[in-house]
Amino acid sequence: MRFDSNFWQAIDSRYHPELKAIAVERTIRSQEFLFQDKDPYYGFYVIRTGKFRLFNLNDAGDEATISVLGKDQTIALVPIFTGQSHNHAYCQAIEDNSFYFFDKNKFISLIKKRTDLLFSIAEMAVDFTLGFRDKYLSVILQRAEDRIIDFLRELGAETTYVKLPLAKKQLASLLDITPESLSRLLNKLKTDKILSETDGAYRINKYNFTFPSNT
Known part of the structure; x- marks a missing residue:
């Protein structure tokens, strides 16, 4: 599936310093939540170490796991382009993790000045979205x-x-x-x-x- 795109490999290395300049390094313990459903959306994340899982809950409280994400993968990148104001899933650490946080306003200001960087990020967002299509097809066809x-x-x-x-x-x-x-x-x-x-x-x-x- 397409969930495994490497953030840093997908972006021209000349932009890495600018991206890291606006990134905030953070850590999280196993089983803690990065965000929950309906939490305000502040930006996206790039995993440095460890793994996270994305999941939803139905009205009965049953979990539906969406994906497992690891090193150099992004979390909550797509809303940068959709403009949604809240998260629509749960994201939980399944190991002690470290990650970069990119504030949406700072990030949007940067990509507005760097057109080719904008296209690279948009391609990653599309790729992630297509990953959900692949997952759906795999359930039907595999x-x-x-x-x-x-x-x-x-x-x-x-x-x-x-x-x-x-x-x-x-x-x-x-x-x-x-x-x-x-x-x-x-x-x-x-x-x-x-x-x-x-x-x-x-x-x-x-x-x-x-x-x-x-x-």
Whole structure:
């Protein structure tokens, strides 16, 4: 999916000093909220270390995980262009994290003076939006096994063992399956020798996707 765009790699390095000049470095502890639904929107974030999860709650209080975001990815970038005044999701740290905060007014003032920087940022916002389309299509067109493997692949499981960054209930919500199905399919993938597991971490041995990601 397109949620994994690297903020700094997507922007010409000549603009990095100007961006860091208006950025505020902050830290947050695991399980703390970066923002919650209906909080005022003040700007966006670029993750330095750790991971966050985005999720929504329905009227019954059930969580629907939207995505998991890590190093150099952006959070809440799209509202810079939509002009919304409030956040429409919850963002929670799932590790002790550090990040850059970009105040929306300072950032807008900067990109108004740097047209090519504006285009780079707009492209990232569009890419993130398309990521939601990809997620929707994957739920429709991919088998559940494919979605599990695709998620692990994005964590780097093709080259090393990775731990699941979410509780199984939260990960199942992200993958649009039940927690019971997730456990069963993980066991099946291990039995079929598609996955290896050690100390709760997984690695992909081999896999052929029935529906490729990033389409």
